[in-house]
Amino acid sequence: MECKLVPSVCSYCGTGCGVLFEVINGKIVSTLPMKTHPVNEGKLCIKGWNLHEHVNSFMRLKQPLVKTFGRFIKTDWDEAIQLTADRFREIIEKYGPDSIGVLVSAKITNEENYLAQKFARAAIGTNNVDHCARL
Numbered sequence: 001m002e003c004k005l006v007p008s009v010c011s012y013c014g015t016g017c018g019v020l021f022e023v024i025n026g027k028i029v030s031t032l033p034m035k036t037h038p039v040n041e042g043k044l045c046i047k048g049w050n051l052h053e054h055v056n057s058f059m060r061l062k063q064p065l066v067k068t069f070g071r072f073i074k075t076d077w078d079e080a081i082q083l084t085a086d087r088f089r090e091i092i093e094k095y096g097p098d099s100i101g102v103l104v105s106a107k108i109t110n111e112e113n114y115l116a117q118k119f120a121r122a123a124i125g126t127n128n129v130d131h132c133a134r135l
């Protein structure tokens with residue numbers, strides 16, 4: 001049996017608590033607070049203690065879904081991205097770029113949030129960007 005602790009940062013809010021994932025035979029089985037992390041100093045809230053659960057959840061989406069006639073149908077990434085790009089293009093042509101808004105989340109990384117706002121401004125052409133931390 002191979003067991004190791006992998007350091008990471010909790011992604012559930014912007015506080016950024018340090019955690020250690022307990023990994024047994026390549027599978028994350030628990031989350032522990034990082035005692036030496038300057039933000040949380042060995043403490044976690046209830047969300048942090050359960051951080052590992054979504055990784056192996058059967059409810060986790062692992063591939064894109066397209067809603068067709070009221071039902072979600074599995075598809076591949078190429079088709080999903082093409083469909084999304086086509087719909088963005090149609091909406092922008094008909095209503096303008098400010099008809100689209102991009103909402104991001106504290107549950108993704110700073111780098112992903114940065115890319116999302118860059119995508120909104122540079123690719124879509126709108127400043128309509130907001131974040132769940134403001135709600």
Ligand code: SF4
Pocket residue numbers: 010011012013014015016017040044045046047048049
């Ligand atoms: S453990 Fe709680 S307070 Fe710390 S980052 Fe996660 S959600 Fe935020």
